[in-house]
Amino acid sequence: MRPIEVRGLRKRYGAHTAVDGIDLAVEPGEVFALLGPNGAGKTTTVEILEGHRRRDGGEVRVLGEDPGGAGRRWRARIGVVLQTANDAAELTVSESVRHYAGYYPDRRDPEELIAAVGLAGKAGARVRTLSGGQRRRLDVALGIVGRPELVFLDEPTTGFDPEARRQFWDLIRALAADGTTILLTTHYLDEAEALAGRLAVLAGGRIVAEGTPHTVGGRDRAPAAVSWRDAEGFHEVHTDEPDAVVARLSGFSDLRVTRPSLEDVYLALIGEGR
Numbered sequence: 001m002r003p004i005e006v007r008g009l010r011k012r013y014g015a016h017t018a019v020d021g022i023d024l025a026v027e028p029g030e031v032f033a034l035l036g037p038n039g040a041g042k043t044t045t046v047e048i049l050e051g052h053r054r055r056d057g058g059e060v061r062v063l064g065e066d067p068g069g070a071g072r073r074w075r076a077r078i079g080v081v082l083q084t085a086n087d088a089a090e091l092t093v094s095e096s097v098r099h100y101a102g103y104y105p106d107r108r109d110p111e112e113l114i115a116a117v118g119l120a121g122k123a124g125a126r127v128r129t130l131s132g133g134q135r136r137r138l139d140v141a142l143g144i145v146g147r148p149e150l151v152f153l154d155e156p157t158t159g160f161d162p163e164a165r166r167q168f169w170d171l172i173r174a175l176a177a178d179g180t181t182i183l184l185t186t187h188y189l190d191e192a193e194a195l196a197g198r199l200a201v202l203a204g205g206r207i208v209a210e211g212t213p214h215t216v217g218g219r220d221r222a223p224a225a226v227s228w229r230d231a232e233g234f235h236e237v238h239t240d241e242p243d244a245v246v247a248r249l250s251g252f253s254d255l256r257v258t259r260p261s262l263e264d265v266y267l268a269l270i271g272e273g274r
């Protein structure tokens, strides 16, 4: 069974079509990233899959059930990382993780989890005193305390400092290595490249490209730039056959082959999607 199967998903807000017929299939244990500009329909899609929004059309199966009508037992199998949980403001970090753990039949050890999200030094601090990035780490801890089979992460590292982002990536990789399926939305293309096995680019409520971070939008087939340096200075050529060019240039210094970055491909894709 695929953890996520979506066919022809549609959602309108009044006259505005936010999601315009998307298909998605996410495999077990996969980290799948949804990319797209502001307003592309990512959060709407994720919230429909979580059972938090109703759809206007299409077929949706999440862990084998329709999220529109699924019950408590289904909910305990998915992990949702919410943007903020203000009801916990007066609890300590440790108290809030223990409190959430109580909702789940199969839970992680709260102290180990607090350490894994890098909050060991803040276990006794009240939630309202945490910084934005620390708060987000706590949100992630609360989302995975029940050992979910499938985790939804909507812009999980917004507000993280670079070190916290790297620690968070390690945590996600460890979850995925354990067999957890992860659907991630992010605006950070390096994050998608670091974590996702596959990704889809949404623009205007439609999927405009899908693939691995290395193949999406024809990235692997795009012309490469080959640059090198010799006695006359720096040179660069653009070519479809970088291997042949490199073979002729062996022995020159600073030889480099550059393909378009994921960001280059992404910007071209969303430009075409407009």
Ligand SMILES: Nc1ncnc2c1ncn2[C@@H]1O[C@H](COP(=O)(O)OP(=O)(O)OP(=O)(O)O)[C@@H](O)[C@H]1O
Pocket: 013, 018, 036, 037, 038, 039, 040, 041, 042, 043, 044, 045
């Ligand atoms: N509750 C709502 N009522 C009316 N329109 C909405 C509502 N929620 C979202 N929209 C609209 O639907 C479109 C898609 O929004 P959505 O939040 O899904 O985009 P997104 O891809 O998650 O964007 P972002 O990157 O900014 O988070 C936007 O045009 C937005 O204005």
